[in-house]
Amino acid sequence: MINDIKLTNAQIAWRAAQDIEDGAYVNLGIGFPEMVAQYQPEGREAIFHTENGVLGFGQAPAEGDEDWDLINAGKKAITLKPGAAFFHHADSFAMVRGGHLDVAILGAYQIAQNGDLANWRVGNKGVPAVGGAMDLVHGAGRVAVITDHVTKDGKPKLVAECTFPLTGVGCVTRVYTSLAVVDIQDGHFVLREKLPQISLEDLQAVTGAELKLDGPVADLIVPEL
Amino acid sequence: MINDIKLTNAQIAWRAAQDIEDGAYVNLGIGFPEMVAQYQPEGREAIFHTENGVLGFGQAPAEGDEDWDLINAGKKAITLKPGAAFFHHADSFAMVRGGHLDVAILGAYQIAQNGDLANWRVGNKGVPAVGGAMDLVHGAGRVAVITDHVTKDGKPKLVAECTFPLTGVGCVTRVYTSLAVVDIQDGHFVLREKLPQISLEDLQAVTGAELKLDGPVADLIVPEL
Amino acid sequence: MDKTIATVADAVADIHDGATVMIGGFGGSGAPIELIHALIDKGPKNLTVINNNAGNGKIGIGAMIDAGMVAKMVCSFPRSSDPRAFTERYLDGKIELELVPQGTLAERIRAGGAGIPAFYTPTSFGTELAEGKPIEVFEGRSYVQERWLKADFAIVKGELGDPMGNLTYRLAGRNFNPLMCMAAKRTIAQVSKIVQPGGIDPEQVITPGIFVDGVVQVANPQQEEALIRAGATYP
Amino acid sequence: MDKTIATVADAVADIHDGATVMIGGFGGSGAPIELIHALIDKGPKNLTVINNNAGNGKIGIGAMIDAGMVAKMVCSFPRSSDPRAFTERYLDGKIELELVPQGTLAERIRAGGAGIPAFYTPTSFGTELAEGKPIEVFEGRSYVQERWLKADFAIVKGELGDPMGNLTYRLAGRNFNPLMCMAAKRTIAQVSKIVQPGGIDPEQVITPGIFVDGVVQVANPQQEEALIRAGATYP
Numbered sequence: 025m026i027n028d029i030k031l032t033n034a035q036i037a038w039r040a041a042q043d044i045e046d047g048a049y050v051n052l053g054i055g056f057p058e059m060v061a062q063y064q065p066e067g068r069e070a071i072f073h074t075e076n077g078v079l080g081f082g083q084a085p086a087e088g089d090e091d092w093d094l095i096n097a098g099k100k101a102i103t104l105k106p107g108a109a110f111f112h113h114a115d116s117f118a119m120v121r122g123g124h125l126d127v128a129i130l131g132a133y134q135i136a137q138n139g140d141l142a143n144w145r146v147g148n149k150g151v152p153a154v155g156g157a158m159d160l161v162h163g164a165g166r167v168a169v170i171t172d173h174v175t176k177d178g179k180p181k182l183v184a185e186c187t188f189p190l191t192g193v194g195c196v197t198r199v200y201t202s203l204a205v206v207d208i209q210d211g212h213f214v215l216r217e218k219l220p221q222i223s224l225e226d227l228q229a230v231t232g233a234e235l236k237l238d239g240p241v242a243d244l245i246v247p248e249l
Numbered sequence: 250m251i252n253d254i255k256l257t258n259a260q261i262a263w264r265a266a267q268d269i270e271d272g273a274y275v276n277l278g279i280g281f282p283e284m285v286a287q288y289q290p291e292g293r294e295a296i297f298h299t300e301n302g303v304l305g306f307g308q309a310p311a312e313g314d315e316d317w318d319l320i321n322a323g324k325k326a327i328t329l330k331p332g333a334a335f336f337h338h339a340d341s342f343a344m345v346r347g348g349h350l351d352v353a354i355l356g357a358y359q360i361a362q363n364g365d366l367a368n369w370r371v372g373n374k375g376v377p378a379v380g381g382a383m384d385l386v387h388g389a390g391r392v393a394v395i396t397d398h399v400t401k402d403g404k405p406k407l408v409a410e411c412t413f414p415l416t417g418v419g420c421v422t423r424v425y426t427s428l429a430v431v432d433i434q435d436g437h438f439v440l441r442e443k444l445p446q447i448s449l450e451d452l453q454a455v456t457g458a459e460l461k462l463d464g465p466v467a468d469l470i471v472p473e474l
Numbered sequence: 475m476d477k478t479i480a481t482v483a484d485a486v487a488d489i490h491d492g493a494t495v496m497i498g499g500f501g502g503s504g505a506p507i508e509l510i511h512a513l514i515d516k517g518p519k520n521l522t523v524i525n526n527n528a529g530n531g532k533i534g535i536g537a538m539i540d541a542g543m544v545a546k547m548v549c550s551f552p553r554s555s556d557p558r559a560f561t562e563r564y565l566d567g568k569i570e571l572e573l574v575p576q577g578t579l580a581e582r583i584r585a586g587g588a589g590i591p592a593f594y595t596p597t598s599f600g601t602e603l604a605e606g607k608p609i610e611v612f613e614g615r616s617y618v619q620e621r622w623l624k625a626d627f628a629i630v631k632g633e634l635g636d637p638m639g640n641l642t643y644r645l646a647g648r649n650f651n652p653l654m655c656m657a658a659k660r661t662i663a664q665v666s667k668i669v670q671p672g673g674i675d676p677e678q679v680i681t682p683g684i685f686v687d688g689v690v691q692v693a694n695p696q697q698e699e700a701l702i703r704a705g706a707t708y709p
Numbered sequence: 710m711d712k713t714i715a716t717v718a719d720a721v722a723d724i725h726d727g728a729t730v731m732i733g734g735f736g737g738s739g740a741p742i743e744l745i746h747a748l749i750d751k752g753p754k755n756l757t758v759i760n761n762n763a764g765n766g767k768i769g770i771g772a773m774i775d776a777g778m779v780a781k782m783v784c785s786f787p788r789s790s791d792p793r794a795f796t797e798r799y800l801d802g803k804i805e806l807e808l809v810p811q812g813t814l815a816e817r818i819r820a821g822g823a824g825i826p827a828f829y830t831p832t833s834f835g836t837e838l839a840e841g842k843p844i845e846v847f848e849g850r851s852y853v854q855e856r857w858l859k860a861d862f863a864i865v866k867g868e869l870g871d872p873m874g875n876l877t878y879r880l881a882g883r884n885f886n887p888l889m890c891m892a893a894k895r896t897i898a899q900v901s902k903i904v905q906p907g908g909i910d911p912e913q914v915i916t917p918g919i920f921v922d923g924v925v926q927v928a929n930p931q932q933e934e935a936l937i938r939a940g941a942t943y944p
Contacts, residue, residue: 075811117588117815153785193834304918317503318503318647330906335643338579342581344919376560378573381550592845617826
């Protein structure tokens with residue numbers, strides 16, 4: 025049932041994009057979070073940062089126009105907007121760690137009610153790879169997560185305590201899911217928006233820790249994209 | 250007597266310059282050590298570093314041609330040689346601390362036989378000022394000192410233990426004085442060269458710790474400048 | 475995005491009593507004289523000023539000190555050709571001094587900008603400037619633990635700037651300026667010329683705009699050293 | 710002063726068995742493919758390789774691993790579109806991995822170049838990558854102590870170089886290259902073009918020559934990503 029009425033990834037990305045202020049410096053995690061760039065509201069322009077040393081990049085180039093020296097952290101070809109800048113990796117992570125980014129939007133395996141994030145590895149098997157994830161959860165003014173509300177087999181991704189290896193401790197402040205928008209405050213999930221078709225009880229049933237209420241819960245908008 | 254037969258500052262600077270290899274990266278302390286740049290042997294070219302972010306500078310410009318954005322650490326106007334580079338202060342001291350300079354040549358109030366250097370303040374009065382002195386004594390391949398052998402009132406500057414506040418611990422490896430060239434090895438002064446007119450006894454009498462011998466003592470050359 | 479500011483007075487308008495202010499430059503090279511003088515016009519008191527030096531003559535930081543605005547200097551070399559303003563007040567106990575080795579000063583400022591709360595350096599080990607600081611041995615050598623340095627404001631001088639805040643510098647005027655841009659809550663740059671976004675080649679940007687909050691054009695900036703040689707005073 | 714080297718074979722001739730080698734680039738961007746391939750031709754064994762990644766496909770670092778030259782990788786992200794070379798050996802226990810968060814990797818390399826033996830970062834606090842590392846609290850927040858990272862050799866890719874060793878980079882090909890130049894005992898750069906001293910504007914030098922020991926011209930360098938898409942293998 026839950027799977028029939030939920031936001032698509034594009035719709036989650038759209039919702040997250042609505043909270044990005046004009047002129048904000050933003051890092052979008054590799055993969056799904058990169059979609060957020062496509063849904064900046066009219067009249068607002070965020071400046072996107074990528075770990076490998078570019079500030080102010082734009083869309084992907086047309087196929088065949090790629091310059092493989094000009095890529096993002098996901099190793100995808102990008103283009104530059106006017107006013108872009110290049111810098112080396114230490115300066116790039118000075119921006120991250122030094123608190124110069126306004127927003128980082130990341131994917132997640134699990135988010136705990138105290139803001140702990142697990143998004144780099146699900147167990148001890150295979151080849152571990154961390155990239156910039158553990159840096160990005162520190163320093164940005166807001167660290168937000170976009171994610172399906174539950175795993176593919178229906179288990180909660182918003183949990184009382186992470187069971188997967190942590191990326192960062194107490195770092196996430198807002199989660200945009202396929203069903204809801206949830207803030208993390210004082211060690212608790214606080215529900216801000218939910219799909220109107222879903223009852224609070226049903227939402228709570230697929231959430232691994234208590235969803236507190238703190239004022240009215242708004243309807244989560246379902247944009248036509 | 251000692252004061253009648255001694256090298257001039259220019260001659261001390263000349264002697265120090267003879268030990269600088271072709272292609273060496275060199276920082277010369279403010280004031281007297283700057284003279285060393287004038288006596289590079291024919292056919293050798295050192296690259297000079299200044300703390301405020303220039304590598305590869307040359308002579309002072311003609312009076313009236315100064316550009317006061319282009320100065321050295323002593324705030325004197327400089328010119329650039331081909332292949333020069335600018336960088337910020339953190340990168341500049343990365344060069345210093347990171348061991349990238351081959352030679353630093355500094356002035357001194359006192360040098361102890363264990364290599365301790367005192368060259369930034371003589372007591373607790375007045376306004377203390379340290380500049381880059383405490384950084385320069387670390388990281389360069391060789392830290393050398395040029396100095397008169399004794400103070401203006403005839404007291405030894407090469408001492409058993411520094412009595413003035415330290416700039417650095419165990420950092421100096423060679424001292425070029427107005428009377429001698431002295432290495433610092435294993436906690437001792439080792440005499441390498443002396444003015445032939447001065448006896449070992451007379452030299453020892455104006456030196457505050459034992460001058461050890463380790464092989465022959467060469468004559469200190471008195472260049473005509 | 476447009477970070478340009480119309481006047482130097484507007485540029486320093488937020489700098490308040492008690493603020494910590496980093497001021498770029500090394501001696502007169504890269505010193506933002508017009509911003510400093512605008513700050514003197516505004517006149518906040520009780521400032522902590524971070525600069526390599528502590529003013530020269532009766533202009534710039536020297537004039538700030540003379541105007542009684544500076545409670546504390548953090549610097550490496552409070553001497554100059556005319557250090558009277560600082561020296562008198564220091565010897566009278568009217569201004570505080572935190573003396574920091576120059577490379578440590580640069581690295582502490584970079585650390586403040588880079589989110590590194592502390593680091594170890596060989597500099598000052600065994601000297602009075604290391605007193606009271608933690609010492610740790612790495613690979614058989616002793617190092618001093620130093621803390622980051624941050625500020626409420628940085629005022630710096632660039633050569634080109636654009637509305638995104640990207641900056642270049644002129645010659646050795648770079649010095650502390652790019653580091654201070656990183657380490658302040660609010661960074662204001664005066665530049666000789668404001669160009670359009672893209673007017674600075676992205677490979678030639680020295681300070682990326684993320685580190686800069688405001689850019690004001692001062693088309694023909696004064697040079698501290700030239701002013702001092704001309705015997706200038708401010709105001 | 711002339712740091713130019715005639716051939717890539719000469720450039721890597723000193724890299725010996727057991728050496729620690731930093732290799733610049735992020736994925737294929739800024740990766741010195743010709744120097745890596747010259748190193749494969751020479752064939753030293755038992756290398757520790759420091760790079761953000763751990764090779765892609767059957768060229769570059771992937772080919773080094775396939776040639777059995779690499780005993781240990783220090784990297785942040787040993788995954789790629791074709792990570793087979795590393796993955797197989799890692800899962801077989803034939804290659805060691807030191808996994809380092811990307812920003813910490815960059816800062817550790819810079820620290821190695823800057824004479825900073827250790828620093829504190831918030832990154833990895835509370836995670837398994839901080840296990841065994843000293844933790845310290847500054848201003849109420851916990852930080853992990855990380856050590857510098859140095860190497861015997863660095864091989865990097867620049868765009869312009871001069872005989873003094875000054876370098877520029879191309880677009881985002883800068884990445885780890887300038888940091889690695891600082892942190893190795895001997896740094897070799899391949900560049901698209903060697904210009905005369907002064908051919909790079911002193912204000913546009915990204916890596917000052919003091920950090921570089923040898924410069925070799927590779928006029929039309931190959932791009933790793935393009936090679937992989939073409940299904941290339943080396944040798």
